[in-house]
Amino acid sequence: MARLNLLEETRYEKLPVTVYENAELASRQVARRIAELIKKKQAHSEKTVLGLATGSTPIRMYAELVRLHREEGLNFRDVITFNLDEYYPMRPTAPQSYVTFMNEHLFDHIDIDPNNINIPNGTLAQEEIPAFCLAYERKIEELGGLDLQILGIGRTGHIGFNEPGSAPNSGTRLVTLDDLTRWDAARDFGGKENVPTKAITMGIGTIFKAREIILMAWNGKKAPIVKKAVEGEMSGEVPATYLQLSDNVEFILDQDAAADLTRFNTPWLVKDCVWDTQLTKKAVIWLSQTVNKPILKLTDEDYNNNGMAQLATEKGPAYNINIDIFNQLQHTITGWPGGKPNADDSQRPERANPAHKRVMIFSPHPDDDVISMGGTFIRLVDQGHEVHVAYQTSGNTAVWDDDVLRYVEFAIDFNQSIGLDGQKLQHIYDDMRQFFGTKQPNQIDTPEVRNVKGFIRKTEAIAAARYAGLSDEKIHFMALPFYETGKTQKNPVSDIDVALTMELLQQVKPHQVYAAGDFADPHGTHIVAFNIIIEALNRLRKTEAWVQDCWLWMYRGAWHEFETHEIEMAVPLSPQEVIRKRNAIYKHQSQKDTPVFPGEDSREFWVRAQDRNRETAKIYDQLGLADYEAMEAFVRWKF
Structure with missing residues (x-):
């Protein structure tokens, strides 16, 4: 019966989804699964071939793998890794490169053989990239394929850097980055204009060949795209939806990333609910917006036709529910955010006293x-x-750096206008102009x-x-x-x-x-x-x-x-x-x-x-x- 209930709750979901209370717990569980895979392969004298991802999502997972290595003896000597992608062009020593990222978060802290690390080369001449991509694919195949591929998901629905429009059978290649992807990376590069427009990425077809695929997503910013990937129709507009074709994929989410899935966002559509005050309020507002009627005009028929018959039966008739929710909303409105003095505050959001807070x-x-x-x-x-x-x-x-110069120029002119010696300020200003002339994206500013x-x-x-x-x-x-x-x-x-x-x-x-x-x-x-x-x-x-x-x-x-x-x-x-x-x-x-x-x-x-x-x-x-x-x-x- 429990299994049937779960199937009913997840009937909108087109691939397996596991939801954890928070990203920390989920990351530890994924790291444990990787560790168990490595140990199992080592027991048979086999190498483990991992596909790895970058970005903020896997950072906690990598931290747990490092801890398992240091404290529990997990060794990576027989592990071979292939990273999903790299910006192009990109120097491996640049702070924004995925080589730097992987070294900082994982490779520098474990005993992996550097020769077993594979990351797309962002320094190649563009005419060299097709041959490199073919060799990257061939090396994976010669090793017997990826045992496990770790993925994140971008807000465009990209996996790796397979942006909207990518084909489900695509291989490793050079791609053009979506504008939203570049906006999301802007902070790391000190502005969107500094984010590369291209990247080298494994293709969706390459990812599909992995024997196991885990896609991780945390926080509410990812909830809308997770819903599209899990419950939406397959489409090149959301490349992650192609994962619905795989028999070996699992989405691992925290509660915030899962929040838009039907079983969490509108649970009355898939199961019987415990109708507490907050859920009732949420459901009635949803119904009002769905049928485009004010709350007080909702009918029993509206409830019955939109998956809320249980609520109407348990708490109805509909008009009584409507009045209750309408009053709750009415009581949130106040022109007195600090409380209204000498007023009955039993139905107000803030206390009347003290009158002056x-x-x-x-x-x-x-x-x-x-x-x-x-x-x-x-x-x-x-x-x-x-x-x-x-x-x-x-x-x-x-x-902006320009604003700094503008304000210091004002200060120099002001000092001169009142007869103050501006020589020291002029010297600071000259140093600033020289610094800005050679400043690199995201370089730390001088103290001045x-x-x-x-x-x-x-x-x-x-x-x-x-x-x-x-x-x-x-x-x-x-x-x-x-x-x-x-x-x-x-x-x-x-x-x-x-x-x-x-x-x-x-x-x-x-x-x-x-x-x-x-x-x-x-x-x-x-x-x-x-x-x-x-x-x-x-x-x-x-x-x-x-x-x-x-x-x-x-x-x-x-x-x-x-x-x-x-x-x-x-x-x-x-x-x-x-x-x-x-x-x-x-x-x-x-x-x-x-x-x-x-x-x-x-x-x-x-x-x-x-x-x-x-x-x-x-x-x-x-x-x-x-x-x-x-x-x-x-x-x-x-x-």
């Missing part, structure tokens, strides 16, 4: 506060709360350059916070040490980061904390900064009484909003408040027009934020609630 807004980068919750920020100040803002990092990696970039972002943040109504003593710059590497790759969080955060929280003793709740990218600054706040509050809860009355509200950045069923506080903005928020964002001039790390979204940040807030309001309107100009959304963190 101490509020701490944490901003991971110097502009996240106004981009993500600028309207609420301004309203909290207007309504008389004691608002503080804390900029957790300097954001100094996200300033990093300082100027940090000053630029600091002055912009001050201007925006002042525009929101704050006095200077309520504007805090933390410059948390984990960020200050000068590189896109940051240091691990330390106790110093947590201690600095605890110190500021103890100083303010806030009733409300706002923090960026973007968890899609596990290596992004937002989640690192958020985890520091959580650790600081958890430590303070043990000794500080005020923390028991401190509520933490999460906001989202300019890219994605919370799902409607998740929202616990929705703050409506009037047309005038939308303009005020936009003006606050404008103060961040270095991030206007084209910022250094814009992602694949070409819109300016103020446009992204405005569109996102208007879309949230539109969704509420379509569900049958009031029609507002825009809305900012929040979810409360439960300790």
